[in-house]
Amino acid sequence: MKHKPPTFTRGYNPEGAVNWLEEVEIIFEAMGCSEENKVTLGAYVLREEANHWWKNARQRLGAGGAVI
Template structure:
């Protein structure tokens, strides 16, 4: 068991398992500012309890994007460089 826990990527997998046990809401996108704000508030409660880094918040938050929101994220991610900086 110890060897399995030391495998590369295992920390991320364990973090995702902990996150999903909290039953985070998904977000599908569309024009719904109140819904988006509520979704972010719910995720922030989970992130605070898990003591997530900003990078962890991005990875976990985007994991629960669905439909239009997921398509938007895939397109936005292609325009980002290292460190999340926009590519001109």
């Protein structure tokens, strides 16, 4: 079975973010994805402003997700 995860491109859009997350979680569950892989695969489908946000957030996180 091939999964085609939705991309998330918008800036501030809480409803869109929740809908995107629900769709991606369904795919992760079907794949039996580990928590670590969820972060990697979730980040892979971020685009435009959402990708810029993730890059910035990742720089501010230390090992284990602790805020620096």
